[in-house]
């Protein structure tokens with residue numbers, strides 16, 4: 242790979258013929274059309290948060306270095322941005338009055354209304370640019386190893402760069418476009434942001450059963466994403482038809498795994514809704530995120546719910562009472578040992594060897610209070626819990 246350091250390109254040159262696509266949130270062209278700002282293996286523009294984009298402009302005004310920018314020089318003398326897309330898009334958007342910077346009195350200043358000397362300072366700022374020439378594979382491999390932009394690439398952004406091609410382009414059109422009206426519906430079940438590729442990542446994770454890189458490599462040159470879309474929609478449709486009401490705790494659950502595990506089972510969505518509502522109303526449940534998998538699994542695995550346990554004071558009080566009764570009756574202080582037929586029938590256990598148990602099971606409405614607490618030896622408690 243050959244690299245050449247270029248030091249005479251200014252912000253003004255870069256912004257010549259700047260085209261920004263508001264809809265897709267990306268800068269398209271600069272340098273009078275010679276420069277492609279967001280080639281398909283680049284991530285979406287994520288500086289438009291009123292902080293990072295403003296910081297770029299303030300850096301120029303204060304004369305701070307903007308860091309290196311890397312261009313990939315193509316055969317026909319055209320250029321594409323390898324690293325620096327976020328900064329370049331910030332220049333272009335500022336110069337075209339898409340955002341303002343604040344002064345010390347918190348007053349907004351747009352480029353078009355700034356003093357001429359300040360405008361000049363910005364436009365004449367020179368950039369440090371490396372032009373790289375090489376084979377596509379070299380360039381991409383190298384892009385994978387540079388992480389000099391303000392926000393490091395996350396794992397899906399890296400995968401998009403490594404496996405760039407028609408499949409990634411189509412995938413991003415569907416899942417990484419925050420203007421897509423479906424994103425709002427999907428975000429009931431998926432956490433993260435479309436811009437940071439987290440919806441695309443979930444879609445790929447679900448269809449590939451977790452082998453995202455492998456799946457992307459196999460489909461890299463596909464010119465359709467039918468399987469990806471269909472599988473994703475199946476999962477979303479399944480969740481939204483089993484659980485007809487959206488709860489905030491649904492966001493970010495492993496819906497792909499749950500779909501695989503349970504989608505062949507029939508569910509009565511009305512019964513499911515009642516079950517979920519009852520569980521949400523239960524003050525003993527500490528983990529509401531577990532409610533959905535618990536319900537799908539036939540309301541058996543209470544570990545998913547992290548049900549509140551008896552506190553130490555309650556355990557101690559119940560232990561003391563049971564021990565006194567046992568000594569009086571010459572029987573075991575474990576209520577189940579006491580009615581058994583082995584040597585433990587009269588054994589007095591230490592509190593450390595016993596566990597608290599719900600007399601009436603929590604899942605049958607039993608409360609977690611002293612009236613519903615009994616101490617059992619550990620093996621009896623375990624045996625009872627497994628029933």
Ligand SMILES: [Zn+2]
Pocket residue numbers: 575576577578579617618619620621
């Ligand atoms: Zn026992």
